[in-house]
Amino acid sequence: MSAKNLQEVLDQAGNTVELLRNSRLGPYNFPVVPAEFTNFRREVIAWHETAVLYDQTHHMFNLWMSGPDALRLVTDTGVNSTANFPVDSAKQFVPVSPEGGVIGDGILFRLAKEEFVFVGRAPVCNWLTYNAGKGYDVEVRRDNRSPSNTFGKAVTRDVWRFQIQGPRAWDVIEKLNGSKLEQVKFFRMGHLEIAGERVRTLRHGMAGAPGLELWGPYASYEKIREAILEAGREFGLEPVGARAYGISAVESGWIPSALPAIYTSEELRAYRQWLPADGYEANNALAGSFVSDRIEDYYLTPWALGYGGHVKFDHDFVGRSALEAIEPTIQRRKVTLALNAEDVAKVLASSVLDGPQYQFFDLPLTPYGSSQFDEVQDADGNVVGLSLYPGYSPFERKALSLATVDPDVPLGAEVRVIWGEPDVTRKVTVQPHEQVTIRAIVSPAPYAAMARESYKPGWRTAVTASA
Known part of the structure; x- marks a missing residue:
């Protein structure tokens, strides 16, 4: 029997990790805008x-919310404080699940006293739309992203x-x-x-x-x-x-591809039954060398994504008790990994040379799944973090990856990214390949000097969410 909602998809699959690691979703397409105007x-x-x-x-999705309870809706669902949220201002809006894992993020604009618009990716739009129907006096209007083709x-x-x-x-x-x-x-x-x-x-x-x-x-x-x-x-x-x-x-320094942490909480069963069987959450493709049987191991806390400063316990919100139980100082933190040029060149060259074939390192953006998770290891082979969003900067002339690492991994440390998957999955974005180690230097996020020196402390670097 065909599944009618996300919960039925998960029940029929049996293992959520295997379901998402073998997603048949194709490569991400940025809709309508030409690939290049020059190069x-x-x-x-x-x-x-x-x-x-x-x-x-x-x-991106636009979700317009208006009415007497619009402010209460975003207050109840976001880690952000709304105690100081004047009209004609915006916030980086971050909701979490009852277990404390980030569902997504985006920009929340306050247009009037009782009018807001959220701009970002599907998971947060879905979460806000669902919660708006749970007794809030609010009108929601949704403007979905343009089709990829x-x-x-x-x-x-x-x-x-x-x-x-x-x-x-x-x-x-x-x-x-x-x-x-x-x-x-x-x-x-x-x-x-x-x-x-x-x-x-x-x-x-x-x-x-x-x-x-x-x-x-x-x-x-x-x-x-x-x-x-x-x-x-x-x-x-x-x-x-x-x-x-x-x-x-x-x-x-903005990580756009966090896996929405909505697959396990019993409190979210009704939400998963509300989500469609063919939506983003059902088709999200997990990729990379990090593999766990537990989907919870792919959830990321606000601190791991650099959003710890947004967490304010001056209001009740979904996931508050879970976040209150977390000790921020021992959480992983966001960094940039500067990938070793010789090792990257070796991966690139494998496409045209005889010998081992490595997972294709596409340029300029390298992720081959909706949510990329590659192991970051220390010199002894211990997993000390996750590489989440790799790409190539022509300005820096470096391959870089946004990552989250253990708090005791210092800036300047050399680590190793395991590139490629350990087994053959059914993703359409991979070909048979061998894994390879890429050395990397733990560096600040943002990596760009101008951004590091200019952005207001405590703010996420201002990149509006890519959907």
Whole structure:
């Protein structure tokens, strides 16, 4: 009998890890936006040296929440404090399960006293939508991401969403505005006039330098985009394509691919029965050298992902008791791993040389599953962390990976990433291969110096969630 919901999928599979490790989900496709406008190397370098236009219109979910209980809904479901959450500001919103594992994250905007919009990936949108139906006086409107394959069909969204970022970003923004413009505080919102249209703005900092996220009605998409490109021409502004976009997360320290920790809690059985049998949570593909029989071993705490500073016990929320029982000082922490160039070259060369074949190291983004988990070992072979999001930075000329490691692993330590899976899974993104060890140096997150020196302490580096 065909499963009717996620819980039935899990019951029929018997082992959740095996189900997800053998997912037939194909490679991630960034929808609608071209892969490259020039080439991904040039586009990545531009956000360090001049300015770029990121098009975030199509790959994220928008969840609009309004009504008397909208604030109570986000307060009850997020680890974040809402005691100081003024209108026209935003927060990095992080919900956890009753067991304390992160479900996902994204940006939560407060548009009015009783109006919010969450922008991010499917797991958090699903979680908020489900909880909104549990006695809250709130109206929810959901605008799903654009399909990965449009096959020439017209695509529309509620809003377009752009970011102007880079060292010359503010020059572009002031030219669009026609005059000097005050730089509002980080994660504060305002307005801007572009080509006769009044658009909303959020002070952002994806590349470390001052920048803005902009959004407005989708009908003005082409008009606004062309105006930004024209204004940015004299400042070297480059439009960023789908290939380069994800490298901003690697450089600036945002891990977009945490496995939603919703598969085991008995309290979430009704939620799993509400989730569809063919949705994100049922098809999420686990990949990498770390293999455990327990799906709980893939759950990540807020501290492991760099969100410990967001956890505030000034309110009741789902998962509070589990987080209160955790000692933060012994939790794994987020770092960047700078992968050894010779070892990476060996993996790349295996595709064209006789001899061992290693799992393909794609460029610029290397994960071959929705949620990547590669073992990080010390010199004695002890597992001391997990490599979660690898890629290649043309600006740094390095292969880097965002990771979470034990608290006693110092910056500067040499560790080893085990690349490739220990057995043959049915994922369509892998071919038969041998495992290989890649040496790495434990480094700060964010890795990019500009981002490390410019971002406000305690904030997650400002990369809006990739869906």
